[in-house]
Amino acid sequence: MDVEAVRWVAAEVLVQFEAPEGDEYVITGVERVSQTWVVHYQSRRHLESGEIRHARAGNGPIRVTGDYTTTVADTALPTExxxxxxxSRGGETLDGHP
Known part of the structure; x- marks a missing residue:
């Protein structure tokens, strides 16, 4: 799996998120942490205006595994x-689901 495939998978997840009217979420970065791809995103309106009032708060990154499984991480602790x-859970989240 390469970065472009990861971006495509994450973009498919982002279109399912409800953005504020007139806005959308865009990918701001992709990184590999161990065996998992981590995709960061933010509000397009915030990125274009720089205004914090348009920023998405509490948006955990999207995790993408080698088999294209996606989950959204929490934001309370570092991504690593x-x-x-x-x-360590074999790709399962705390509630037992991928």
Whole structure:
């Protein structure tokens, strides 16, 4: 799996998120942490205006595994913590679902 495939998978997840009217979510970065791809995103309106009032708060990154499974990480701890926890469970989240 390459970065472009990861971006495509994450973009499919983002279109399912309800953005404020007249806005959309865009990918701002993709990184590989251990065996998991981590995709960061933000409000297009915030990125274009720079105004914090348009920023999406509490938006955990999207995790993409090698088999294209996606989950959204929590934001309480660093990404590396959630990836390690996610991978130690064999790709399951705390509620037992991928």
């Amino acid at each position: 913590h959630f990836v390690a926890e996610f991978e």
